[in-house]
Amino acid sequence: MMILIIGGSKCGKSSLAERILEGFSGDKYYIATMQPYGEDAREAIARHRKMREGRGFETIERYTDIGGLVLPDGCGVLLECMGNLCANEMFRPEGICDPAETIVRDMRSLSARTALLVIVTNQVGSDGISYAPETMEYIRILGTVNARLAAAADCAVECVCGIPVILKGHLPC
């Protein structure tokens, strides 16, 4: 089962994702895609680590190429977050590329190998600000990735002020 959770900043996406995986009894992995550069990233990582404490997740830091990740069949996975993964795949030392197809393929293949895959992603296209072209391109690509993942997912949920608003399917909890 693939579940996509989308929302803005601090809207309770992670808490919801962890709650969904709480009921999962098999091995649980947390794929952390945020690179620990800068004070904000380190604070966010520390906060999320604390939230997951004692919840039985094994943390895997993986910033790109989720398709190459080997995990035991039938496990539960929480991937957080697609916004970072998309940026990491897009802005490479050798230049900017469009990773939408690769990311969607990787997520489909991960979902096929796992019993439960919960993907946390970000809503970044609603601030109406005109950014530099590469940022505008990032917003477009992440929007495309989100749409394609929602199409592939069994359930898509938007988080608003901590409240899950179902966009597609049903939440298992």
Add this chain to the structure above:
Amino acid sequence: MILITGGRGQGKTEYALHTFQFSEAELTDGGLCAPEAALSARCITAYHALVRRLLADGRDPVAFTERLCTENSDAVILLDEIGCGIVPLEKNDRILREQTGRCGCILAARAETVIRMVCGIPAAIKGELP
């Protein structure tokens, strides 16, 4: 407590005025009021602006929001959603965006009813439409 959220310009104030029959004088503007006035106001508009002003004064908006939930548990609160964009470059802007999100979660957890406005259309995402 009733929380009405949604993006800017989605019809939150008009909906509150119409649904709860508030007079304009009963609306307390979070962008202008003395923060303590919010603790007894019947309806607080632009709560996100109050969060910004509290932060600018060096106060903790999360603690203030928790106090508001205790002291003014019958209030109708209007809050713009501001977190659905690119992470701001400025640290203070990032803090504002995150603290506004946290305050929204606190208000929603305490509210009996949460309404989200899109294009002037209210949707109850917690409880029932009044």
